[in-house]
Amino acid sequence: MSISPPASWRRPYKTLIIASTPRSGSNFFCRKLRSTGVLGNPTEYFRHWDTPDVTTAERCLLAAEKGRTDNGVVAFKLFPEHFERLQKDIRLSEWFPDPIWVHLERKDLLGQAISLARAMQDGVWSSGKEPMKDALYSRWAIEASLAKIVANNGRWAAYFARTGTEPLRVFYEDISDEVDNVCQRIGTRLGLAAPVPSTGDVDMTQQRDAQNDDWRRLFLAEAGDQSSFPATIIPTGALKRKKPKWMFWKQ
Template sequence: MPISPPESWERPRKTLIIASMPRSGSNLLCSKISSTGVLGNPGEYFRHWDTPEVTTVARCLLAASEGKSENGVVAFKLFPEHFDRLQKDIRLTEWFPDPVWVHLERRDLLGQAISLAKAMQDGVWTSGENAVKDAEYTAERIEAALAKIIAGNGRWSAYFARSGIEPLHIFYEDIHDDFDSVCQRVGGLLGLGAPVPATAKVDMQRQRNAQSDDWRRRFLAEAGDRNSFPAVVKPMGNRARKKSGWTFWRR
């Protein structure tokens, strides 16, 4: 039985949800959105695998509090894994009715997969973090990351299609090239009367480096047969993941 909001719950006036997959630029987008001061303070409030003892209700309260800008807009981001857990406990639209959805993707899917394969090993999810260990190249890890990303993007697209939702589609590359336009489009969907203020400088650097470029060259040399058209990109099985030490985040 889904848990309904308590009588003391104040439903947000406006809600912005960023639907994405890891390594899509969601941290950068959330930081830039927060810097406007009027589009909410989106964060990963529903990240349950690090602190499974925190209930979904508590996370809703946290999102409504920490994710709110002074004008009453509440914002947060969701990965498919977040939604999987969330829907077991609550009905999303009971707590956050009629949200505005942004679907964030990355045009360079191979670059995203390489970035995910690296971060899952070295633990560097944002610029400025120190690696916990060296990341090692294998084509199998990149294939698994690519499969995960493609499956997640497909789940979001299917969710929007069957729910009659028309999200605002944004690509990671556009955040760098024309974020002012992105802000105005989001502000318009939220019904904000005035133009969204210019964003403050966000100190977050691109994480692509020489290692990323080397991994791309190696992967294309190993897996880039243009005469081969696989029926589906398959993630590793459990046995292969355990053998390689490669696992995705805990659910």
């Protein structure tokens, strides 16, 4: 039985949901949206594995409070893992009806997979953080990360298709050059005057470095056989978790 909003629930004027997958540039994108001051304050309010004792209803209340800008727009980010967990407790459409969806993807799927495989080991999920340990190259880890990303992109595509939703589609590689245009398109869908992101408040250094490039060369040398077609499923046990963390890079 799903949990309904409490009597004190203040329905958002508008809801903006960023649908994405890890290592897609969503942190940078959400910071740009926040810098407009009118497109909500999106972040991972439904990241349940870090704070498992916080209920889904409490997360909805948090998202509605912390994710709200003064004009009443509430924004948050959802990964498939978030949605999968929250739907066990609530109906998203009951708490946040008629949302505007933005589907953020990355064109360079291999680059995204390498970034994910690396972050899963060294724990560096945003620029400026110190690694917890060295990340070691593993073809298996990149294969599993790539399969995970492709599967989750497909889940979002299926969700939008079966619900008749036409999201605003944005690619990570285009954000830097087109972020003003993207924010204006989002504003149009929300019925707002053209919002403009800040040019000085968002400073995030690209995390890709020589190690990522080395891993790409190694992976393509090992797995880049154009006569080999990939399997349709992720290796058995690849996506199982130990405690509330992804552990699929471990064999």
